[in-house]
Amino acid sequence: MQGHMMFQPLLISSLIKHAERYHGDTAIISKNTDGTITKTDWTHISENSKRFANALSALGLKESDRVATIAWNNHRHLESWYAISGSGFVCHTINPRLFPEQLVFIINDAQDKVVLFDKTFLPLIKGVKSHTPHVEHFIYLGAYDQNVADAVPNVKFYDVLIAEQSSEFEWPSFDETTASSLCYTSGTTGNPKGALYSHRSTLLHTYAICLPDSLNLSAHDVMLPVVPMFHVNAWGTPYAAAMVGATLVLPGPGLDGASLVELIDEFKVTVALGVPTIWQGLLAAAKQSGSRLESMKRNVVGGSACPPAMMAAFKNSYQCETIHAWGMTETSPLGSANQLKAKHSLLSEDEKFKLRLSQGRPPFGVDLRITDQENGTHVLANDGHTSGNLQIRGHWIIDSYLGKSSSALTSDGWFDTGDIATLDEDGYLTLSDRSKDLIKSGGEWISSVELENIAMGHPDIAMAAVIAATHPKWDERPVVIAIKTPNSQITEQQLLDYYSDKVAKWQIPDKVVFVDAIPLTGTGKMLKRDLREQYGHVLLN
Structure with missing residues (x-):
């Protein structure tokens, strides 16, 4: 017997519809490539995403066609995200810092039909255009610009396209397992590999990162994703912000410490997310400027282990709690986040700090285990001491790479992360190293x-x-x-x-x-x- 409940597919378009309906006047702050600030809100983000959806439809794209973006964290990039995935196409975010040969490989491997780009990356587009025969349209994320028109023949302009379209658009309904977005691994050894996410996996991941025991996001937050949107979808934060109705502060290309301190203080950022190298620059800039970072309640550190000295500096100098998190491209990315449990309130401050240095515990939706390094399916004890291969499975974990017929999983269905780690009895994860860096x-x-x-x-x-x-x-x-x-x-x-x-x-x-x-x-x-x-x-x- 089945339950008598409504069924609605888990689709990314439902996030932007919710944000527009219930958080329409919540601010979206965007720092543009030229350094100017655009202040908009979820209502206008939604309207422009529907205008761009109409524009993409007019280009004759078919379901699951790939649309690439080479862009910073800004409002146009955000609008295009929802337009692309919401229309049933695949949003392929490309890391512009890769070698040109890798960019060409990625665009061709994905068979992108459209490429969107910010002006910073005009030289890249000029360099790869003749080597990417599948691309039918290049779209500049801005107003008409004669220099761009001269550099890229037949280029289209985002602002012109959306000005020609209506904001009336009915988001289509389709199977929730349809591909929604595509991210490639960094390709430190060999060519990058594509991780193809679905609408279902993305929505479940979005729920997970909002949970109090994960990143603890809500409509009270002013969120600064310093992590780029081309790095595992900014760890899913643009989706989470729409789900909970948070304010987004999108930093554009200025990721230096001084620029970030200015944004945090001016727009009262409560939570910011980035890799340790970003926070080193921020701490140095805050110290130099005398900023107290008074609005910042917490920062999320991922990408690599957070040095204890950095965590102590945030807590002791700025009363900012650091959430240590772990994940990777193949895990969407959240695999664990460090939030303490009720029983830990009895610990001393030093004991709490030591526990916070770990990468935390998995939220509902994923599971972790460690296995023997010689036998990848022999499970080891969760005793906090025994180290082994870190493996993961769950609702938003890859099962195979784009274009690969073979499974990416172990014989019993787990993804081997390449990390060496320990797990304690509560599931707290402590990474020892990448296996290749031991x-x-x-x-x-x-x-x-x-x-x-x-x-x-x-x-x-x-x-x-x-x-x-x-x-x-x-x-x-x-x-x-x-x-x-x-x-x-x-x-x-x-x-x-x-x-x-x-x-x-x-x-x-x-x-x-x-x-x-x-x-x-x-x-x-x-x-x-x-x-x-x-x-x-x-x-x-």
Whole structure:
């Protein structure tokens, strides 16, 4: 016997309809590519998304055709998102920081029919246009611009297109398992791979990140997604903001610390989200300007482990609670978020802080396990000590990559993340390392993440990466690649001495290399592959 309840498919268009109907006057603040600010609201975002949906329909696209975006976090990008997915097309967000060869590969692999772009990326479009034969239309996200028209023959202009269309549009209904959006992995080894999300998976993920035990989002919030919309859909926050009716502050291209401090203080941001490298710049800028970041109640850190010193700085200097989260492109991305349980109220402040350093626990909808590194399906204990391969399954987890006939899952249906981690009895996840970044010294494993966190806890170190360097006796030994803070006079030996009471003697790095910059991926993670290529033999010289 089945239940006698209404059935409505879980569709992304329902989010923008809800936001318009019940939160229409809630502000959307957008910093444009030219530095100007556009103030709009959910009503106008919805109306323009319907105008653009009409424009896309007029181009003759068919259901599930891919429409790519190469754009910053701004109001036009937001409008186009809802227009594309809501119409039954696939919104393919592209990371513009990839190599041109990878951009060409991604556009061709996805068989994008339309590419939307911000002016910043005009040179990229000029470079890839002749190599992307599937693309039928290039659309500039702005008003008519003669320079753009001269550079890209037959280019269309977003503002012109929506001005020609009506805001009357009936969002179509279709199967909730229809593809909604497409994100590619960063491609640090080999070509990027496509993760194709569905409307159903996206809506369930949106519910999950709004929960109090996840990111705790509501209509009270003024949300600043510093994480780009081309990085796993800004971790789903533009969908969540529509679901709960939150104010969005979209930062555009200015992701430097000073620009972010200005936006936070001017628009009273309550929650901001980004990777650790973003927060390093923000903390430095706030200290320099004297800002107290008074409106900020919490910040969400993901993408890589949050250094303890950074978490302490937010809490002690700005009374801002840091939510440590974990996920990846293949998980939509949320896999865990760190919120304490009722029983933890009995812990001391130091004990609570130590618990908050973990990546948190999975929300309903996903499950985590760790397995033996030699046998990928032999499940290990959730005791907080035993480490192994981190695997995940759930409602918004990939089962195969775009265009691949083979499954991406283990023989018993789990996705192996490539992370090494522990889980405790409450499900709190602590990442040790990426499996490819672990350092095997004399047959024993050393976590590069732990050594990086220690280095970045030193007041004279602005950023640090730890890599495995080849060693003639021990196979591999840790080497620190570090950036000093301005005016710092710290020496190599002083930083090595800093480790002496924090890790076992055999885990102390063999060498420190001071550099002016550390290469980052397009999503702000340290590019250790490049560092290994450059410094991986430094102990042999």
